[in-house]
Amino acid sequence: MASPFVGIPVDLGARIVQGSLRRQRVFRDRSDPLALPEDILYERYRFSSEGIRYLIVLVGPYVGNATKRSRALTVAQRVCISLRFFATGTYLHTVGDAEHISKNTVCHAIRKVVAALNTLLNKFVVFPSFLPAQTVKEAFYQLAGFPKLIGAIDCTHVPLNAPLGEHEADFVKRKSTHSINVQMTCDHQLMVSSVDWLGPRLKDFPGVKSWPTVSARCGAIHKITNCRYDGVIVGDRGYACMTFLITPYGDPQTPSEASFNRALSTCRVKIEMTFGVLKARFNCLRGLRVKPERASQIITACVVLHNIATIRKERTPHVRLVADDVVDPITIDHPTGVAVRRAITAQYFG
Structure with a gap:
């Protein structure tokens, strides 16, 4: 039986074979904090994806962006940052490192979400x-x-x-x-x-x-x-x-x-x-x-x-x-x- 790679350079044929066996990588949208399995969401935030979405809608009117800056945090990001702090109790800079934002941004996000939740007491x-x-x-x-x-x-x-x-x-x-x-x-x-x-x-x-x-x-x-x-x-x-x-x-x-x-x-x-x-x-x-x-x-x-x-x-x-x-x-x-x-x-x- 003739090889399917006849006429194709040996090194290129090897790469094709390796590529066909390699599982396609799926990249998570880092702007969406909910693009994670349910077990990981609970471990990080103590809520399911549906629960977090409910919280986003609930506190959205209180913590929404007052600016149209492209790098401003979304309501979902603010909620998840706050939940991560509540769930872990770790230092703010550690939360910031995990979410790839600064400590001051973490502090500001938590303050807004805490104020919103106090309003809903x-x-x-x-x-x-x-x-x-x-x-x-x-x-x-x-x-x-x-x-x-x-x-x-x-x-x-x-x-x-x-x-x-x-x-x-x-x-x-x-x-x-x-x-x-x-x-x-x-x-x-x-x-x-x-x-x-x-x-x-x-x-x-x-x-x-x-x-x-x-x-x-x-x-x-x-x-x-x-x-x-x-x-x-x-x-x-x-x-x-x-x-x-x-x-x-x-x-x-x-x-x-x-x-x-x-x-x-x-x-x-x-x-x-x-x-x-x-x-x-x-x-x-x-x-x-x-x-x-x-x-x-x-x-x-x-x-x-x-x-x-x-x-x-x-x-x-x-x-x-x-x-x-x-x-x-x-x-x-x-x-x-x-x-x-x-x-x-x-x-x-x-």
Whole structure:
């Protein structure tokens, strides 16, 4: 059989054979940050391609270009740059190197996206839930038999690594590290239903300071105390037991009290799980190198993104629960709160 390369120089024939065996290279459009497989998109940005496109449309009116310069970042680039920072928590110059842009450009993009997400806070963080209050109560009751429950409350510390100036001592926690103290409530689906800033130190927890001052600063508590919702929330012994905030017995003496504590713990762990998912999804919350005011904006942005991801059923990171921070237990509970706790125990756990 005659060779198909008769009359063709040997070196050219070899190149033709090699070229026919070599797989054609496909170049990714670097101007399109979504031109990647779904697994890589989630690893980098914590959202699927559809989720990122949703965010682009959502924040587009707030972060769109005010200039027609050819080298200005697109909305998609700004969103992906910000998501990459939230997901990794790395240095801005590292994010810039990965996206082939300068550190200043990264900082400007993140600022715009954070501001946009803060603007959307009240649309995506709703107390007690996006679902009707009765639906939330029924879900918690089916979970542990705890009645009239519309949420769980607790605080978490977000470490701060930036110089804090003259107020540095105000942000020192028990282990001589610096952090900002954030209080949140959640529903049974791990959706954040409120976020409040109670101060940097553990002594600023509700129940330690005068309650009228604290309740005025806490959106969820303020709504319950003003009788907007017929229900209660549960917390740990770092809070005082009140008519609308139920805490466990410090030293249960009867089987009924022990059963009450177990049911309350089963419901309260939802807020611990929420913190775990939030910090696993956005590693920047494990240590922010910004001032407290800026840190509060980034945390709020991450909370909004967490709720969006939950609503859209984005992939949930695996979370391993760890022991809670040690808190100073409240020894003086309000008499009305103690009465409500005893009534719930007698009626549902007796």
